[in-house]
Amino acid sequence: MKKDFWKHLPKPIVGLAPMDGYSDSAFRRVCRAVNPNIVTVTEFTSADGLSFGAERLKQKLAFHPSENPVFAQIFGKNTETFILATKVCEDMGFAGIDINMGCPAKKVVKSEHGVALRKNTEAACRLVEAVANNTDLPVSVKTRLGWSDASGLIPFSKAIQNAGADMLCLHARTYMEPYNVPAQFEHLYALKPELDIPLIINGGITSLQDGYQKLGNCDGFYIGQASFGNPWVFSEAGAPKTFAEKYPLILKHTQWLIEHKGESVGTREIRKHLLQYVKGIHNAKAFRSQLVHVKNLADVKVVCETICEYDKVFLKNLA
Numbered sequence: 001m002k003k004d005f006w007k008h009l010p011k012p013i014v015g016l017a018p019m020d021g022y023s024d025s026a027f028r029r030v031c032r033a034v035n036p037n038i039v040t041v042t043e044f045t046s047a048d049g050l051s052f053g054a055e056r057l058k059q060k061l062a063f064h065p066s067e068n069p070v071f072a073q074i075f076g077k078n079t080e081t082f083i084l085a086t087k088v089c090e091d092m093g094f095a096g097i098d099i100n101m102g103c104p105a106k107k108v109v110k111s112e113h114g115v116a117l118r119k120n121t122e123a124a125c126r127l128v129e130a131v132a133n134n135t136d137l138p139v140s141v142k143t144r145l146g147w148s149d150a151s152g153l154i155p156f157s158k159a160i161q162n163a164g165a166d167m168l169c170l171h172a173r174t175y176m177e178p179y180n181v182p183a184q185f186e187h188l189y190a191l192k193p194e195l196d197i198p199l200i201i202n203g204g205i206t207s208l209q210d211g212y213q214k215l216g217n218c219d220g221f222y223i224g225q226a227s228f229g230n231p232w233v234f235s236e237a238g239a240p241k242t243f244a245e246k247y248p249l250i251l252k253h254t255q256w257l258i259e260h261k262g263e264s265v266g267t268r269e270i271r272k273h274l275l276q277y278v279k280g281i282h283n284a285k286a287f288r289s290q291l292v293h294v295k296n297l298a299d300v301k302v303v304c305e306t307i308c309e310y311d312k313v314f315l316k317n318l319a
């Protein structure tokens with residue numbers, strides 16, 4: 001992709017937010033099967049680890065050709081390892097590089113990575129500059145409003161833009177604010193006229209309609225947690241009504257996860273998604289205990305097909 005990819009992408013841009021443990025290749029494929037126009041970003045991945053050529057990380061980052069354009073999100077603080085990691089991502093065929101400056105995890109912050117970079121604009125800009133000057137791919141940054149308030153947001157964002165970022169995505173909460181604090185988009189509406197690069201908003205968006213309403217003067221939005229068990233959040237038509245209608249995509253999700261990670265790991269990882277997929281189904285509790293014990297694709301099929309039948313009978317009796 002060219003550096004001006006984000007500028008020319010039709011607006012509003014809609015994307016699946018990067019989420020460790022969720023936005024892996026299989027789930028990204030599922031969301032793009034629902035809406036082929038969304039952009040997706042990988043789970044955050046260590047620049048240090050990638051720069052050493054860690055096979056395990058490369059395997060985790062690997063994506064299916066049908067996913068493109070997909071963006072590799074990397075975190076760290078060392079410009080040299082960022083440049084090497086960028087080369088690895090280029091060779092893997094990613095459409096662009098997304099730099100994580102928002103992760104609040106204790107371990108990440110203690111190493112001065114992720115959101116800790118919000119306390120050090122110079123170091124943050126050095127990273128962006130190093131990556132932007134060493135790749136032809138578009139470079140984006142995902143961050144938060146600030147550490148404890150949004151007072152430094154405009155100067156920080158302008159500095160990141162001047163350092164070479166081609167897009168900025170902002171989770172409209174500070175580092176100090178837990179997820180139940182409402183996102184404060186007004187800071188982003190005030191920031192937008194100060195920037196020449198596209199600005200994507202994120203935080204607590206629950207549907208496409210909700211995103212269109214909250215977009216304001218910005219260029220797009222990412223949806224994160226509202227996609228758990230509900231990739232149809234990216235569909236204008238909304239989610240299918242019955243479990244039986246959802247099942248073909250749930251089965252694909254399982255198959256794609258197994259294709260990427262093998263049957264043992266893939267089945268273990270699909271369990272948390274299955275628990276989300278059955279939310280709202282009558283008597284879901286009874287099925288949860290079976291879903292947390294699935295060990296292979298055949299188990300998933302047996303339990304899900306039982307749920308389809310149960311749900312059908314339940315809905316028929318309701319009618």
Ligand SMILES: Cc1cc2nc3c(=O)[nH]c(=O)nc-3n(C[C@H](O)[C@H](O)[C@H](O)COP(=O)(O)O)c2cc1C
Pocket residue numbers: 017018019020021022042043044073100102103142171202203204205222223224225226
């Ligand atoms: C389980 C989980 C994992 C996350 N992992 C990442 C990550 O790897 N990189 C990142 O930039 N943000 C990560 N985030 C933050 C999300 O991208 C997003 O900014 C946040 O969830 C707010 O959006 P939402 O309310 O739509 O979920 C994560 C969030 C959650 C809940």
